[in-house]
Amino acid sequence: MTLDAYRITTEPYYRPLGDEIALFDAAYATRMPMMLKGPTGCGKTRFVEHMAWRLKQPLITVACHEDMTASDLVGRWLLDADGTTWHDGPLATAVRAGAICYLDEIVEARQDTTVVIHPLTDDRRILPLEKRGELIPAHPDFQLVISYNPGYQSVIKDLKESTKQRFAAIDFRYPAPDVEAEIVGREARIAAEIAMTLVAIAERSRHLKGHGLDEGASTRMLVNAARLMGRGIPLSQACDAALVVPLTDDAQLREALRDAVLACAA
Numbered sequence: 257m258t259l260d261a262y263r264i265t266t267e268p269y270y271r272p273l274g275d276e277i278a279l280f281d282a283a284y285a286t287r288m289p290m291m292l293k294g295p296t297g298c299g300k301t302r303f304v305e306h307m308a309w310r311l312k313q314p315l316i317t318v319a320c321h322e323d324m325t326a327s328d329l330v331g332r333w334l335l336d337a338d339g340t341t342w343h344d345g346p347l348a349t350a351v352r353a354g355a356i357c358y359l360d361e362i363v364e365a366r367q368d369t370t371v372v373i374h375p376l377t378d379d380r381r382i383l384p385l386e387k388r389g390e391l392i393p394a395h396p397d398f399q400l401v402i403s404y405n406p407g408y409q410s411v412i413k414d415l416k417e418s419t420k421q422r423f424a425a426i427d428f429r430y431p432a433p434d435v436e437a438e439i440v441g442r443e444a445r446i447a448a449e450i451a452m453t454l455v456a457i458a459e460r461s462r463h464l465k466g467h468g469l470d471e472g473a474s475t476r477m478l479v480n481a482a483r484l485m486g487r488g489i490p491l492s493q494a495c496d497a498a499l500v501v502p503l504t505d506d507a508q509l510r511e512a513l514r515d516a517v518l519a520c521a522a
């Protein structure tokens with residue numbers, strides 16, 4: 257099977273925040289399973305895309321969700337004209353052919369689904385396909401990477417301790433203001449001052465976290481606002497569409513966010 261469709265051929269822009277590139281390089285060298293922790297929209301997916309490009313490895317991404325079953329990851333028998341044929345799932349494909357498999361938002365998946373990764377993430381490095389009676393030894397290039405947002409953690413929705421402990425982790429957070437402005441400016445091709453204003457708005461929104469807001473505005477949201485502005489939408493309207501309205505339905509919180517936009521725009 258060819259994984260050409262999963263190869264990243266042009267460099268995904270990633271602005272390092274610390275020594276995470278060197279750390280991931282070292283982890284990949286020993287095929288250590290990695291966990292990327294941090295709030296939504298802070299660069300985890302972009303980082304793994306950048307690393308896959310750097311390491312010249314195909315990247316197979318799975319967005320995890322509640323209804324996902326082990327079969328969605330490992331594969332299933334499907335009925336077709338010739339009878340039943342086995343179809344590898346995305347995890348089995350990555351294990352067999354050698355790729356980085358990125359399970360995005362792993363806590364969304366049920367715990368009975370996540371346990372399929374256990375034999376892959378210890379010294380065995382195998383994936384059992386129970387329904388097919390096959391054990392796939394992981395290709396030497398295979399690596400498992402997961403993302404995890406600690407903010408959404410709850411007792412019913414958390415990784416099992418025995419799953420967590422298989423991974424080395426990198427903490428991601430929103431970048432320092434000047435770095436975040438650099439990222440927003442570069443991603444949306446807008447002037448540095450506008451980017452700085454957007455970052456100031458985000459900072460204020462992040463102070464509202466815990467005061468009714470689950471998360472403040474993410475880097476992703478700032479990039480969206482900046483892109484709207486690049487198309488001629490004024491700041492207040494761009495911020496409304498890209499961050500205020502998506503973040504909350506609460507009238508008072510929206511007002512507080514709009515005040516933050518006004519204060520920073522002045």
Ligand SMILES: Nc1ncnc2c1ncn2[C@@H]1O[C@H](COP(=O)(O)OP(=O)(O)O)[C@@H](O)[C@H]1O
Nearest residue numbers: 269270271296297298299300301302443475476
């Ligand atoms: N360090 C970074 N370097 C480059 N772009 C970044 C960085 N951090 C965030 N971004 C921007 O923010 C967006 C959202 O980041 P993403 O990686 O999708 O977040 P998540 O942590 O939710 O996976 C990216 O598409 C990119 O535009």
Ligand SMILES: [Mg+2]
Nearest residue numbers: 297300301360
């Ligand atoms: Mg992501």
